[in-house]
Amino acid sequence: MIKKLLSILILIQAFTPLAGQGLNNFTLAEIPDSLLSNSNVIIRDQHEAQIIDEAFNYEYKISQTVTILNATGKSYAYQRLNYDANTKVTLCQATIYNKHGKVVKKIRGNDVKDYSHWDGFSVALDDRYKLIDASYGEYPYTITFEMGTKSKGYYNLRSWFPLKSSKVAIVSASMTIESPHENAFRDYPYLVENIEKAQTPQKAFYKASVSNVKPRAGFESYFPTIKQVPHIRFVANEFKYDGHHGSFKNWREYSDWNSKLQEGRDILSDELKAKIDQSVPSDADDETKARILYDWLQSNTRYVSIQLGIGGMQTMSAEEVASNGYSDCKGLTNLMKSMLKHTGVKSHYAIIGAGADADDFDPDIPMDYFNHVFLCLPNQGDTIWLECTSQTTPFGYLGYFTSDRWAVLTESDNHPLVRTKAYSSKDNTKNLHAIVYLNSNGDAAVKTNLAFQGTLTENFSDIELLPSDELNKKLHRYFDLNHFDLNSKKFSYKKDIIPQIEIDLDLKAKGLSSTSGKRMFITLNTIDKTPNRAKGISSSRTYDIIQKYAYSVSDTIIYHLPENYALESVPKTIEKNYDFGNFKAETIYDENKHQITYTKSLTVLKSRIPASNAKTWIDFWKSISKYDRKKVVLVQKI
Numbered sequence: 001m002i003k004k005l006l007s008i009l010i011l012i013q014a015f016t017p018l019a020g021q022g023l024n025n026f027t028l029a030e031i032p033d034s035l036l037s038n039s040n041v042i043i044r045d046q047h048e049a050q051i052i053d054e055a056f057n058y059e060y061k062i063s064q065t066v067t068i069l070n071a072t073g074k075s076y077a078y079q080r081l082n083y084d085a086n087t088k089v090t091l092c093q094a095t096i097y098n099k100h101g102k103v104v105k106k107i108r109g110n111d112v113k114d115y116s117h118w119d120g121f122s123v124a125l126d127d128r129y130k131l132i133d134a135s136y137g138e139y140p141y142t143i144t145f146e147m148g149t150k151s152k153g154y155y156n157l158r159s160w161f162p163l164k165s166s167k168v169a170i171v172s173a174s175m176t177i178e179s180p181h182e183n184a185f186r187d188y189p190y191l192v193e194n195i196e197k198a199q200t201p202q203k204a205f206y207k208a209s210v211s212n213v214k215p216r217a218g219f220e221s222y223f224p225t226i227k228q229v230p231h232i233r234f235v236a237n238e239f240k241y242d243g244h245h246g247s248f249k250n251w252r253e254y255s256d257w258n259s260k261l262q263e264g265r266d267i268l269s270d271e272l273k274a275k276i277d278q279s280v281p282s283d284a285d286d287e288t289k290a291r292i293l294y295d296w297l298q299s300n301t302r303y304v305s306i307q308l309g310i311g312g313m314q315t316m317s318a319e320e321v322a323s324n325g326y327s328d329c330k331g332l333t334n335l336m337k338s339m340l341k342h343t344g345v346k347s348h349y350a351i352i353g354a355g356a357d358a359d360d361f362d363p364d365i366p367m368d369y370f371n372h373v374f375l376c377l378p379n380q381g382d383t384i385w386l387e388c389t390s391q392t393t394p395f396g397y398l399g400y401f402t403s404d405r406w407a408v409l410t411e412s413d414n415h416p417l418v419r420t421k422a423y424s425s426k427d428n429t430k431n432l433h434a435i436v437y438l439n440s441n442g443d444a445a446v447k448t449n450l451a452f453q454g455t456l457t458e459n460f461s462d463i464e465l466l467p468s469d470e471l472n473k474k475l476h477r478y479f480d481l482n483h484f485d486l487n488s489k490k491f492s493y494k495k496d497i498i499p500q501i502e503i504d505l506d507l508k509a510k511g512l513s514s515t516s517g518k519r520m521f522i523t524l525n526t527i528d529k530t531p532n533r534a535k536g537i538s539s540s541r542t543y544d545i546i547q548k549y550a551y552s553v554s555d556t557i558i559y560h561l562p563e564n565y566a567l568e569s570v571p572k573t574i575e576k577n578y579d580f581g582n583f584k585a586e587t588i589y590d591e592n593k594h595q596i597t598y599t600k601s602l603t604v605l606k607s608r609i610p611a612s613n614a615k616t617w618i619d620f621w622k623s624i625s626k627y628d629r630k631k632v633v634l635v636q637k638i
Contacts, residue, residue, distance in 0.1 A: 026101035026142040031067070032212070035169035039215040040073030041066060043162075044142070046173040050157060054180045056240035058154040061091070067142045072167070077135040081147045084127050086242065091148040094134045098141055107132055155241040155313075156368050157185055157234035160192075162210050164229070166218045174209035177234065185237060188365055191230035208232055221536075223543035226360045235367040241313065248366045255408050255416035258313075262349060262410065265317045266338035272322050276342055286345045286379050293339045294386060294395050301335070302326045303389040315373075329373045332388040336375050348376040348409040350385070352420070354402050361406050363417055374402060376409055376418070384497070385420055392461065396497035399455050400549070404606075425603050427498055428454035428551035432528050436512065440562040442520070444512040446484070448527065450503040456551060457501045463491055475505070480529050484509040518636040520565055524587060524598045525628040527557060532625035539615035544608050547580055553602040560595050565634035570596065574627055576620055580607040583620065585627045596632055600624075 031042055044065040051059040066076050083089050094107040113131040134143045162173040179185060182197070182204040189195060189208065198205045210230055219225050235248050246257035268276075279296065280289050304326045315330035318338035327335070333349060340347045353361055354372035361369045375386040387393045387402065404422035412418075431451040438444045452460065459478070463471065472486055487506040494500040513522045530553060537545075561567070573586035585600040602624060609617045 026065075026067070026097045027099070028067070028140060031169075031171065034214060035171065035212065036069075037215075038167060038217065039169045040070055040167045041068055041076045041165070041169070043168065043170045043173060045171065046162065047176070048158070048160065048174070049176045049178070050234070051178045052154065052157075052180070052184060052236070056153045056238075058151040059090075059148070060151075060158065061148040062145070064145045065142065066145070067140055068136075069140045071139065074135055075165075076168075077133070077143060079132045079134070079145050079147065081130040081132075081149065082127065083129065083149055086153065087149050087151040089130055089148070090150050091146055092130045092132065093147075094132045094143055094145045096134050096136050096141060096143050098136075098138060101142070104136065104141075105134075107134060153240040153242060154236065155239050155246075157236050159234055160208060160232045162230060163213055163216075167215045169215045170210060170213035172209070172211045173213075174207060175232065176208075177206040179204045179206070183237060186235045188233040188235070188362075190227070190232065192232055220541050220543050222545040222547070224360060224546075228543065233365060233367060235365065244313075248368070251366050251408060251415070251417045254366055255410050255412065258349070258351060258408070259410040261314045262334060265315050265334055266341060267317060267319050268338055268342055269319050269322065272319075272339075273342055276339055280343050282343075286377065287384065289343045289345050290340060290347075290377055290379075290384065290386070291395055293336065293343070294388075297332065297336050297339075297388060298391045300325060301332055302391060303332065304328060329389045333373045333375050333386075336386060336388045340377070346378065347386075348378070348412055350374050350376040350407045350409050350418075352402055352405065352407040356400055358405060363406055369406075370408070372402065376407070383421070392465070394495035394497065394499045397495075397499055399458055403455070404548075422606070423454050423498075423550065425550040425552040425605060428456050428549065430456045430551070430553050432553075432555045432557070434527055434557045435560070436509075436557060437560045438513060438522070438562055440520075440564055442511050442513040442515065444509045446505075446507050446509050446512075446527070448503075448505045448507070450505075450528075452501045454498055454551070455549065457493075457499045460491075460501050460503070461499075463501060463503075464493055475503075479527055481509050481526060482511055519568070520562075520634040520636075522559060522596075522632040522634070523628075524571065524585075524630050524632065525555065525557065525600070528555065529628040530600075530602060530624050532621050534618040534621035535625075537614070537618055539618055541611045541614050544611050545614060545617055547604060547607050547609070549604075550606045551604050553600070555598070555600040557598045558595055559598070559632070560593075561634060563594070564637050566637050567591075567596070568633040568635045570632050571627065571630040574623060576623060578616065578620060579605070580609050580617060581605050581620065583624050585624075587630075587632065600627070 028036065031044070035042060044067060046064040047062070049061045068074060068076055079094070081089060081092050092112050095103060096105040096107070098104050113133070114128065115131060116128055132145065134145070157177070160175040162170055177185065180203060182199055184204065187206070192208055192210060194209045196207045219228050237249050238245065238247050244261065247253035276293070280292050301321065302325065305328050315334040316327050318335045321327040321331040321335045337347050337349055350373065351370045352372050352374065353369040358369070375388055377384040377386060384396045385398050385402070386396065387398065398421055403420055405420055407418055407420055409416045409418055429452070432448070434446060434448040436444050436446050466474065475486065475489070484507045487508060489503065489505050491501065491503045512526055513520050515521070567589050570587040570589055575584040576582065581602070581604045583602045587596060587598050589596050
């Protein structure tokens, strides 16, 4: 009992300001050599606290002492504290100490800058932040930061990431949570073992800590950074956001909360209903109706961001969006959903974590991973996903932004958690066919056909919108040719669930080959080399390699050789086949036509390569890049 009471007292006192500590604490002599070595920054002490009560009030505090050893660690001299209309800043200050531990500056009041969190495109936004600039010109120096906020209600609890960057060491860091009872939240620790819990009749106390954490040299590519650092996810079982009570106990309750937020916002004006009735045949199938309405949506609305209070979670009414002609992802999706409903087509508002880096989703941990909304159309089992914020995205196409990940559906009779479409190597393709007429001075006339499909169209998805000169610049950036003049170009863009783009080019390239004495050297693929995805990757690694996307590449380049040169040598055929992909390249000389045909086929599969097999994966990518750069050797005829 005595031990338990002592533990409770320690947890209650866990958050203490650091400003009054002695000067000797801020010299490098106090830091172990094992932490100083290979570090740019030392986090001496970092204590964070979250306090929640039965009325869903929320308080956050952080007190941090950080020593910056050199200019590379300067980013740690800046601290930003976010707030909004529902959140009050209670404390935001810092003190700078020189290498001797002497105070050189105190940052208080007006020294702390205040900025709008405007992102460049939001039309309604109440997010702001306080910014402390504690940078100092003489290294090393130490800063103490003290910051805090109070909020009426909360949606998320802060997850804890004591270590966020490479070459940063930690002497001591902790997170404490004070809650009304032990079931107020759930914790999901990862690589954190030192956790204490205690309880009184009125409150529950939680403390997690780490100490003497050595700096990391860096993070391994092709594996989520979040799974390479110690952290704890905290999830409120129940929350209150702008007066709206909700739950993260399971996906169903979270889905139902979102459904309730959107209730009554699907009303359309009589005028819009009449337009829909005139445009959409009543006997058309669901997909046809959706295509007609999606085309109208793209032609008559545009995207803006709205992040104002509950407006960051709740849609505008469909009638208001249609009248204004603009809204955010929630409003545009809701308008599309409402129009489909009017034609008798059922669809689901879908919540998702969009973007290339949204890879921290755990379906077994219901919490907020989300930053985007779009629409799910069941379509009798042949599901169609509709991105409603873009005026150019093809009907039913997801792309890198939202494909192959979890989404939460509202108003779903089945489990609300579903997986979006994953594109295969047959969906995502690039085919190059080029004919090169090479002359004896190394210049060449080149006719090229490029055909992209699926996600590989995204480099040129703006092809219809770009002015001719901008498109020319983009083509020059795309090709590996040192210098070329574009004689003519034409393109076609088939916008569909699997989009296709085809580009035909007629160009004149200079210096396509090089000469030395009597010999001419032709690099096999001077037009569109495959990049070495393994460049800079070490075969000695801790974590597996994750190939997130599948695609295939097929290149054929035909070289018509100068008549006054004869073939001396061509590279040998190469072929490699593995579970994660396959590659074949060969170069064939046709003596009758006096031409060389270079062909390459590459298939990359979505896969997870064990760390122990990293060398094989690295060699695979190196061999592709190396073969593209191999040379055909010609010799002048006598």
